[in-house]
Amino acid sequence: MNAPVAPDTRPLSWYEASARQRVAALADSGSFVEFIGPERRETSPHLAIFDLPEQFDDGMIVGRVTLDGRAVLVAAQEGRFMGGAFGEVHGAKLTGLLRAARALGRDVLILFDTGGVRLQEANAGELAIAEILRALVEARAAGVEVIGLIGGRAGCYGGGGLIAGSCSTLIISEQGRLGVSGPEVIETNEGVEEFDSRDRALVWRTMGGKHRYLIGGADAFVDDDAAAFRKAAIEAFDGGARFEFATLEAEQQRLERRLRRFGGARDATDIWAGLGVTEPAEVPGLATEEFLRRAADKRETADEAR
Amino acid sequence: MKLDDILAALFPNGHDVAVADGLIAGKGSLAGVGDIHALGIAGQSPLGVDGALVLAGRVLEIVRTGDGAPILVLVDSSSQRMSRRDELLGLVEYLAHLAKALLLAESSGHRTIGLLYGGSAAGAFIATALATGTLVALPGAHPAVMDLPSMARVTKLSIDILKAKAEATPVFAPGLENLAQTGAIHAVWDAGRPLAQQLAALLAQPPGPDARDRLGAERGGRPKAVAIAEWVVRLASHG
Numbered sequence: 142m143n144a145p146v147a148p149d150t151r152p153l154s155w156y157e158a159s160a161r162q163r164v165a166a167l168a169d170s171g172s173f174v175e176f177i178g179p180e181r182r183e184t185s186p187h188l189a190i191f192d193l194p195e196q197f198d199d200g201m202i203v204g205r206v207t208l209d210g211r212a213v214l215v216a217a218q219e220g221r222f223m224g225g226a227f228g229e230v231h232g233a234k235l236t237g238l239l240r241a242a243r244a245l246g247r248d249v250l251i252l253f254d255t256g257g258v259r260l261q262e263a264n265a266g267e268l269a270i271a272e273i274l275r276a277l278v279e280a281r282a283a284g285v286e287v288i289g290l291i292g293g294r295a296g297c298y299g300g301g302g303l304i305a306g307s308c309s310t311l312i313i314s315e316q317g318r319l320g321v322s323g324p325e326v327i328e329t330n331e332g333v334e335e336f337d338s339r340d341r342a343l344v345w346r347t348m349g350g351k352h353r354y355l356i357g358g359a360d361a362f363v364d365d366d367a368a369a370f371r372k373a374a375i376e377a378f379d380g381g382a383r384f385e386f387a388t389l390e391a392e393q394q395r396l397e398r399r400l401r402r403f404g405g406a407r408d409a410t411d412i413w414a415g416l417g418v419t420e421p422a423e424v425p426g427l428a429t430e431e432f433l434r435r436a437a438d439k440r441e442t443a444d445e446a447r
Numbered sequence: 448m449k450l451d452d453i454l455a456a457l458f459p460n461g462h463d464v465a466v467a468d469g470l471i472a473g474k475g476s477l478a479g480v481g482d483i484h485a486l487g488i489a490g491q492s493p494l495g496v497d498g499a500l501v502l503a504g505r506v507l508e509i510v511r512t513g514d515g516a517p518i519l520v521l522v523d524s525s526s527q528r529m530s531r532r533d534e535l536l537g538l539v540e541y542l543a544h545l546a547k548a549l550l551l552a553e554s555s556g557h558r559t560i561g562l563l564y565g566g567s568a569a570g571a572f573i574a575t576a577l578a579t580g581t582l583v584a585l586p587g588a589h590p591a592v593m594d595l596p597s598m599a600r601v602t603k604l605s606i607d608i609l610k611a612k613a614e615a616t617p618v619f620a621p622g623l624e625n626l627a628q629t630g631a632i633h634a635v636w637d638a639g640r641p642l643a644q645q646l647a648a649l650l651a652q653p654p655g656p657d658a659r660d661r662l663g664a665e666r667g668g669r670p671k672a673v674a675i676a677e678w679v680v681r682l683a684s685h686g
Contacts, residue, residue: 237676
């Protein structure tokens with residue numbers, strides 16, 4: 142086998158990049174082989190009902206790559222098409238990929254960029270999420286590692302958040318947001334007093350990468366740069382990930398502990414203070430290196446408990 | 448049907464299933480089957496971090512006993528609890544943890560049966576009923592990913608137009624029949640026949656792999672999902 146070639150090393154903002162750019166920048170140079178690419182024109186059979194434009198890949202790219210020489214399967218959502226939302230075809234591609242991962246014993250990378258279920262095909266999208274969760278858990282139970290990467294424009298919300306919460310490892314950037322109900326959804330349903338979606342600082346404090354990393358909701362925190370995601374993804378495959386009773390028992394204890402410690406917190410800064418982070422109010426403004434220095438030994442971790 | 452009546456009909460030999468804080472817990476006994484664990488959500492309650500953790504804890508407790516008894520997940524919920532506190536504390540992890548616990552219970556030898564007897568939506572639906580091995584519903588159950596008025600806001604289409612479109616396809620509109628056509632609901636039970644018999648009959652069928660996409664294609668609600676998923680598996684397995 143040829144030595145793996147790292148992709149183009151010029152800085153590429155993960156947040157700004159398209160799904161295809163992300164896959165190309167993440168994988169070893171030229172290693173990406175797509176399954177059911179846009180040339181197959183497997184579009185959504187439902188968007189035409191709403192007179193909405195289709196996309197030839199339905200906003201989901203799946204295939205195989207090598208990552209530092211390791212053969213892995215990859216899925217990437219295009220947040221710029223329908224907000225990366227899960228529809229029938231979009232979701233079925235990921236379901237198929239995870240079923241294949243289990244059969245082949247091959248690890249998986251999922252590049253999330255999604256607002257959740259696509260409303261124009263809500264029933265199909267919701268069920269796709271359920272099928273993906275089942276396929277993901279079955280793959281993990283068979284020893285497959287599933288690494289999630291979060292740092293796109295649309296964040297990772299709704300059912301996408303539940304899929305992320307089922308991965309063995311999560312890598313997130315400061316720009317990455319992870320949640321179930323997005324800011325606008327909470328505001329629309331519960332009022333602006335509950336959540337002001339225009340308060341961007343509040344959004345990032347409550348759902349952003351730094352907070353998720355500090356409370357153990359994500360395992361690695363990286364710069365908004367494709368090379369940083371690549372490096373973290375390579376390091377994430379440690380062969381130690383398990384999915385068994387002990388894993389979930391440990392997760393139960395971890396999540397109970399979080400509720401005990403922080404269930405009464407009003408704001409993320411209260412939690413960061415409770416963790417013992419120095420000058421918690423400064424956290425949102427910290428550059429990555431300094432943030433990681435202050436987070437070390439203070440943050441909650443989820444090793445073997447996710 | 449009311450929960451009390453449903454439980455009485457499911458477990459004519461008796462049960463100790465009770466509701467506290469909108470969460471269902473207990474055990475019933477079914478002739479010919481034995482003990483059945485029951486848990487779930489009642490009274491259209493939303494599912495937040497606290498409730499999800501209680502339910503997951505119960506599921507893990509059941510797995511720990513190793514009794515192999517079926518787990519019945521009864522659901523009449525709203526959506527996930529939409530609040531700043533729940534998101535701050537990482538609701539994604541709590542809901543995913545519950546879904547994982549149910550899936551683990553199934554792979555550990557417990558049949559998991561979802562019984563949708565009221566409403567359910569979004570994250571609460573995914574983390575409970577949709578994470579069971581077999582999902583059945585009672586007539587009158589009313590699942591909805593999103594209600595039509597909210598959908599009208601998001602899609603910028605009038606409710607009348609949405610209603611007209613819903614006549615042509617089951618893929619987006621709320622309702623049991625629409626969801627059943629996509630393959631999510633294995634069967635809608637007959638409220639006129641003893642529920643205990645229908646549950647026993649369901650448990651007598653051997654569990655199989657996830658066939659919801661196949662069912663959705665057969666019923667016409669999801670024409671492409673099964674073909675796409677199988678195609679990806681084939682392509683991934685060659686070369």
